[in-house]
Amino acid sequence: MPEVNGLKMPAKASEKEMKNIHIDPVPDDQKVEVALQHLDEMRKKFRSFVMAMESCVKCGACAENCHTYLGTKDPNNIPTNRAELIRKIYKRYFTLEGRWFGKLVGAEDLTLDVLEQWYSYFYQCNECRRCAMSCPFGIDTCEVTFVGRQILHWLGMVPKLHANVGAAMEKAGNHTGLPKPSLIDTLEFLSEEIQEEFGVEVNFPVDKPDSDILYIPSSADFLLNPYTLMGAGMFFTYIGANWTIPSTVAEAGNFGLLFDQRFTQRHNVTRLLDASQKLGIKKIVWGECGHGWRAAKMYIPTLADRPVKWPIVHLHDETSYYVNTNQLKLDPGKNNHPTTLHDPCNYGRACGMTKQLRDVLSACVTDFREMTPNQEKNFCCGGGSAILFDDPEMYDLRIKFSAKKAEQVRATGVGANGDGYLCAPCSICKAQLYPMVEEHKLGVEVKGLIDLLGKALVWK
Amino acid sequence: MSYFILQILPYLTMVIFTFGLLYRLGRWAGSRIVHNITLSPFPQSNTQALGILGAELIFFRSLFNFDRPLWIGAWLMHIALFSVIGGHVVGIYFLGRQFVYLGMSASLSENMSAVLGTSMGLLMLAGLLYLLIRRFTIAKVKEVTGPSDYLHLVLLLTIVVIGNIMRLWEHDLGISYAPVKDYVTHLVMLQPVPMNHEVLTKPLFVLHLLFVQILLMIFPFSKLMHVFGMFAERWIINRVYKEPAPGLPNVDVAAARAAGAGLPSGDGAA
């Protein structure tokens, strides 16, 4: 699969895998017609999409603000050209100028080859929105990627990775497919680890009724980022919170945002609201997951099909509050490493969370150095929207997409002695950066932010 | 031919321009802002949101921050463009004597009008050439440019070059304000000018107006819609967003620390 017509692309989900996420793949001879129907629906619905189709002046300002173009120099990775893959079809079928002047204005017929192009390039977009920030009009190519992936989903063209995560969520309530007993086993193991390493007693209550706080961890934290989960547990214990983790939605991520903003995305939301009601909680606190936080903070209000009565905040909205009000005793000496911070795109450009991260990090480490550009201007790690594919061609692209990040980290000098920390408080950033710091030989270890806070807490 | 271009086509142009514009804006209005995709950092009040819009509108702030070389050309070109459009309106209406209202003498005002008009016209020419050269020479820009993008610039250049020629050689090739004002007045009043009117005898003036009308006719069907697109797009992505208050329910850190929460039993401070 990794190459079709010379296009790099991730392996597609099989028919059976598509059926698991409730889609009957459309046969090839009907794909074009069905795609056009969906495109027509989408353009009538989403103004953000229409504006990207109709008001770009092709100035090229977005080109060097997209790390995928910087890393590959592939013209189709220039944001406006990525959008052009749909725009040329849009013009041909839905505008007068496209119907009358065709090629002159860049209109083109939809074919199966074009659909393969969509599949290739919409899964080379990290949905990081740096293009929206740099465009003189604010044209958001991420919105075009959303529309492209949504239509591809309805046609039955979804990467295996995304389809299987969607299916696992529905079956188990988390992306990793962990059943409740495994969640509890892992949490008990983490309690023991904390006892051994930090000498404190931390319990991870699961599905505890009448809790005040519902904590939504990323399921990747159970396997890949244990210190993130341990850090959160230590924080809640330290402040004496009455908290719990819901087994039915032990997942901060929401892949629906990334490939199916209808059923798949709403399904997670429904699970969350059910759990909140059942456990009688008062506030929902989100774990370290960038796209998941965007999906929760910005999309739950429009996706929930009933009133949402619980405030939803991010863990670091809270940690920063307690740090800034001096309620936590922290010893930065416990994280005595040169540290830099990678701002996850979804925090910086979609959720307004940049200051909080700095407030917490600078209280937890001895030597914090900003990378440039930072905050909302930061570049993506190259993993955004979970294009964490392992097919060799796609893995090679991940290395190229993270080239800009590597350059930024190197410029801070934190890895000069091989003992630097790269703080990246997002599950997808972590999954991308764990291998990438090796590929680019950056001399840094990737850490979550709550990991460092957990370590810095002074208990007595 | 001149008669058609100056007496009939303008009405056709206005109809196409107006209805085209309404059609396009209607399409935009028909779609919705489905989810909240505000770009952060979020404005905290409508005044701040307006501030962002203003900075983008007047200074092209994003371009300034993220693509300085383009900003230079685009900003100068637009400033010149606005001045030229404004200059046409007041110059023709006041016959070049608009600066009399600022205390100048009539002849000084006319000279001033001529100098400003010529320099803005030349600046716009320079700006457009810069943008065109950019499209040929910079790889990333070349890669996003299609035939219609070149044609837009060529059309604009044609209009501006003819305009500049009429300014620079006013007495041989150009035309003075008075007959133009007379022509525009007739046009607006839906009355034809006499067949021997001066405007009909100036080929460059007729050509200038022909190309301007072509520009106006393609306007609603082209990327020139960015003028309105900018407002529509900023309305989506620069909106007020207020954060919920921090602080966790029933949490008292001091009490928890005093009770030794998390410390092995018997090890607490209490």
Ligand code: HEM
């Ligand atoms: C409101 C803020 C505006 C911004 C940020 C803006 C930005 C731009 C940019 C980036 C270009 C592309 C230059 C290129 O070809 O490389 C452009 C072209 C142009 N703009 Fe604007 N513009 C704005 C408003 C306007 C307005 C109000 C007008 C007209 C009255 C206008 C007329 C034009 C024209 C005629 C072009 C040349 C089109 C072409 O290249 O084919 N713009 N503008």
Ligand code: SF4
């Ligand atoms: S969202 Fe990010 S990756 Fe996608 S086109 Fe825009 S800048 Fe590039």
Ligand code: SF4
């Ligand atoms: S910066 Fe905006 S207007 Fe310019 S090419 Fe990119 S999307 Fe189009």
